Amino acid sequence: MESFGVHNLSLRDIAAEIGVSHTAPYRHFPKKMDLLLAITALGFKELRDTLREAWEISEEPSEKLKKSGENYIRLAWRNPRRTELMFSGEVIPEGPIPIDLAKYGEEAYYELFRVVQYGQEKGVFQKEINTDAMAMTVWSSVHGFAVLNERYIKSEDPAVRERVEMQMSLLLTLVIDGIRTL
Structure with a gap:
């Protein structure tokens, strides 16, 4: 693909x-749609697993969230067409959403949600902001960055790739600072 x-x-x-x-x-x-549904489910499973790995990196919520963001972005860069498929809305089953697709999608989101919730419980991230809204804001930020920069990270020019890596670090710092307790 x-x-x-x-x-x-x-x-x-x-x-x-x-x-x-x-x-x-x-x-x-x-049918082709059956294959696309399976690819999408596996994409969400891999996303869940890579976000779950970030949980283990540290007890510090900010470090967990930074690693979650990095893992998300790098996975999207490794599989840009699959990422596009996962979020494009083009994969629409004729019947109900397959159980594995729904399960892996929800579990992937939960991995990010629980990092945000953990940060709120530890007093590191703002408690006044709804956890779901905060998690979706983080998700949207890292997803948008990954999609917008996918072609640049594959540049032949090392300076371009280095700039994108620096911008990724800056994005994650700004996102984390934006939700940090005041």
Whole structure:
């Protein structure tokens, strides 16, 4: 998908790339949408896992949140088309949302939510702000930065990549300072 893009992805191309018969993928994914739903679910699972890793880094809420932001951004940069798929609204099941997709999406959000909540409980982040609103603001900030800078982090110019890394650090500092207890 990262090579072809979401719109050009076909089960036949996937079969050719992995060296199986062109009908083999259809045994697992009767329609392209079924494959896209599975890719999206796995994306949220990996996001959940990478945010969960950040929880272990420190007892300090600000460090946990900084690492969560870094992990989110780097994961999005490694998988830009999948990230686009996860948040574009293009993956719409014909019936109810598959259980694993809903579960992993909620769990990914919860990993960020619990860092913010922990920071509020420890008195590091402002308690006056609704936890959900604060977590969504953080999520939106890091997601927006990741998407806006995805093409620059892959630049051949080391100075450009270094600038993007510095800007990521600045963004996370500003976000954390913005929610810190006054």
